Amino acid sequence: MRFVLANWGSRGEVEPFAVLGRELVRRGHDVSLVVAPDLVDFARSAGPAAVAYGPTVQSIIDPHQDYFKLLFSKPWRARELRRLVREFSAPIDECRESAGQTLLGLAGGTDLLLTGMNYEGIAANVAEACGIPFATLQHFPLRANGRLLPFLPPRLGRLVMTGSEWLTWLGHRVNDDAQREALGLPKSRGHWTRRIAESGAMEIQAYDAVCFPGLGQEWAHWNDQSPPLRPFVGALTLEMPADADDEVASWIAGGTPPIFFGFGSMPIDPAGDTIAMIARACAQLGERALIGAGTNDFSNVPQFDHVKVVGTINYAQVFPTCRAIVHHGGSGTTNAGLRSGRPTMILWMLPDQTFWAGRLKRLKVGTGRRFLATTERTLVADLRKILAPDYAARASSLAAQMTKPADSVAATADLVEKFAISRRG
Numbered sequence: 001m002r003f004v005l006a007n008w009g010s011r012g013e014v015e016p017f018a019v020l021g022r023e024l025v026r027r028g029h030d031v032s033l034v035v036a037p038d039l040v041d042f043a044r045s046a047g048p049a050a051v052a053y054g055p056t057v058q059s060i061i062d063p064h065q066d067y068f069k070l071l072f073s074k075p076w077r078a079r080e081l082r083r084l085v086r087e088f089s090a091p092i093d094e095c096r097e098s099a100g101q102t103l104l105g106l107a108g109g110t111d112l113l114l115t116g117m118n119y120e121g122i123a124a125n126v127a128e129a130c131g132i133p134f135a136t137l138q139h140f141p142l143r144a145n146g147r148l149l150p151f152l153p154p155r156l157g158r159l160v161m162t163g164s165e166w167l168t169w170l171g172h173r174v175n176d177d178a179q180r181e182a183l184g185l186p187k188s189r190g191h192w193t194r195r196i197a198e199s200g201a202m203e204i205q206a207y208d209a210v211c212f213p214g215l216g217q218e219w220a221h222w223n224d225q226s227p228p229l230r231p232f233v234g235a236l237t238l239e240m241p242a243d244a245d246d247e248v249a250s251w252i253a254g255g256t257p258p259i260f261f262g263f264g265s266m267p268i269d270p271a272g273d274t275i276a277m278i279a280r281a282c283a284q285l286g287e288r289a290l291i292g293a294g295t296n297d298f299s300n301v302p303q304f305d306h307v308k309v310v311g312t313i314n315y316a317q318v319f320p321t322c323r324a325i326v327h328h329g330g331s332g333t334t335n336a337g338l339r340s341g342r343p344t345m346i347l348w349m350l351p352d353q354t355f356w357a358g359r360l361k362r363l364k365v366g367t368g369r370r371f372l373a374t375t376e377r378t379l380v381a382d383l384r385k386i387l388a389p390d391y392a393a394r395a396s397s398l399a400a401q402m403t404k405p406a407d408s409v410a411a412t413a414d415l416v417e418k419f420a421i422s423r424r425g
Contacts, residue, residue, distance in 0.1 A: 001420055004106045006034035006123055007116030007137070008054040008092075008099070010061070012264060012330040014039050016137060016206050016236035017116065021048035023413045032106055046238060053102040054119065055091035063087035068350055069372060092118075093175070100126060100179050107132055112420040114204075117142060121176055121192035128199070129183035133423035135202040135416060139235070139331035140355055143193060143203065147215040148355060150362055154218070165191045202419045204412060205232045207335060210401045211359055227418045233411045234403025235335030239316040248290065251308050252321050255288055258308070259383065260322045262292030263347075264330045272301045279304040281379040285387070290322065315340075316405065324386055329353030329368070338365070341399035343386040347371040365395040 003024055005017040014035050021031045021043070031048040036057045043050035067084035070077060100122045107113060107130040114135045115123035127134035141147060144161035146154025169176070169191035177187045188195070196203070209216040209232040222230035252258060261278055275291065279302070282289045289307045301309065315333065319325055319340035327333045329346035334356045337344040344366035346357040357368025366386050369378060385391070403411075 001111040001417065002030040002032075002109055003112050003114065003416065003420075004032050004034060004103070004110050005048075005114045006053070006103055006119070008034075008036050008057075008118040009039075009116065010057050010264070010330075011039060011042060012332040013116060013118070013139070014043060015238055015332055016139060017114070018043050018046035018048070019236040019238050019409055020114075020137070020412050020416070022046045022238075023409050024048075024416070027413060027417075034102060034106065045240075051102065051106070053099040054095045059091050060088045065349055072370065073372065096122060096175055096179070100182075104130070104183075111424075112416055114416065120196075121172065122179060124192050124196050124199075124201075125176070125179050125183055125185060128195075129185055133201075133420050134196070134199065135204060135419060136196065137204045137206050137236075137412075139206050140352070141205070141207075141212055141215060143197070143230075145215060145218055147212045147218065150358065154214075165193055200229065202227065202415065203230050204415060205230055206234070206236050206408070206412070207331065208232060208234050208402045210398065211338070211363065227415055227422060231411075231415055232403075233415070234405070234408035235332065235339070236408055236412060237316065237332055237336060237405055239314060239405060241317075242312045242314050244310045244312070245314050245317055248308070248310055248313055248318055249321070252290070252318075257321060257323045258288035258290040259324045259326060260290045260292065260319065261326045262333065263328045264333060275301040275304075275307065275309070277374075277376050277379065279307045281376050281383065282306060284380050285383055287323065287383070290318070324383065326383075328371070329356045331356065334359075335402075338395070339399055339402050339405070341396040343391040343395045345369070345382055345386055347374055363394070363398060365391060365398050 005021050007014055007017045017033060021033050024031045025047045033043040033048045033050040034053050035043045035050060036054050037052040038056045038058055040050045040052050063084050067081060067088060070081055099119050103123055103126045107126055110132050112133045112135060113123060113127045114137055116137055120136060124134060144158050144165065146157040149157040149160060152160065180188060216232060219230045259282060278289050283306065291307060291309045292313055293309055293311050315336035319336055319342060322342055325337035325342050325344045326347060329348040344360055346353060346360060346368040348354050348357050348368055349371050360366030360368055367382055369382060
């Protein structure tokens with residue numbers, strides 16, 4: 001069979017698609033990954049063929065992060081906020097038409113088009129116009145539900161999420177209708193998520209239902225058929241070996257288990273101040289620190305005997321050997337931390353990362369704090385909290401309930417194969 005897996009976004013957002021693509025290729029299928037231009041090489045490293053669409057991720061990250069820094073610290077600076085919104089949204093909007101054309105060019109003869117959150121409406125329109133099976137893959141509960149916002153009653157939480165969808169649709173309606181007209185489709189009458197659900201598309205939930213108690217029951221009616229339409233499969237992670245794995249393992253074995261700190265694709269500036277803060281906090285607690293540089297340049301940061309800075313590492317191998325995990329709150333890193341059975345702290349920078357921080361608190365396996373509000377004093381206090389034995393015990397118990405990575409991959413591949421076959425004319 002032929003599959004097109006399209007998702008514009010950062011490495012953490014693309015990785016689940018690369019994982020699934022690799023497994024489908026192993027099973028003998030023809031797979032095309034469609035990702036941001038600066039993620040093409042990464043996607044190809046997983047095995048499938050890859051092509052680019054949309055702007056580079058790097059062109060979006062800085063103004064996107066700057067916007068939320070300003071919004072949370074100085075929300076009255078409306079003019080500058082509007083400028084930053086234009087900076088990160090304009091490249092995405094400018095590429096909408098070309099992104100649709102790229103998907104349209106790949107859609108012919110496809111047994112299934114699978115997409116993620118970004119450019120989701122564009123992909124849904126292409127699938128509808130071409131009459132091909134359509135599916136989505138979501139790394140947190142994106143559809144309206146009563147569990148994502150636990151501080152609200154379920155009914156109100158669903159209402160808030162539905163209202164947010166409606167506002168999003170209003171903002172994109174003109175572009176959505178323009179694409180639909182070009183494809184020979186009628187004008188839209190609501191958010192594309194409603195059209196997706198009404199079309200009978202499969203919406204794969206690439207996280208564990210145990211992380212959102214009650215969600216499985218709330219969505220049970222979607223899964224009382226074969227194949228299920230909102231199946232929970234667990235997180236999809238590559239778990240690829242990294243060049244530094246042996247060096248890191250040797251360093252860890254040479255002392256007490258460290259606390260891991262990592263920030264993924266989030267830029268950290270000034271890096272030296274952050275490293276020094278981590279070093280001082282860990283020194284107060286008598287802990288060692290293993291710091292993953294991610295996309296940051298940590299080559300000129302201060303050096304400390306109890307701190308090791310590394311590049312890319314294999315989370316699945318390293319995390320279980322650590323005492324605790326501290327990171328930015330990306331879905332992939334969060335799930336790797338939860339699977340490791342280690343208590344976690346999220347130092348979030350963007351709104352979606354706060355959802356996972358809230359989950360850790362709700363599950364009592366970790367905590368969270370805004371990165372820019374973090375000081376040496378708060379870091380010491382937060383680390384003391386999650387290093388307590390009760391947090392470690394709950395984290396270990398939760399990990400035992402989560403889907404194993406290999407099972408997640410196999411289940412997802414089985415599902416898309418069965419769904420594509422079930423939708424054949």
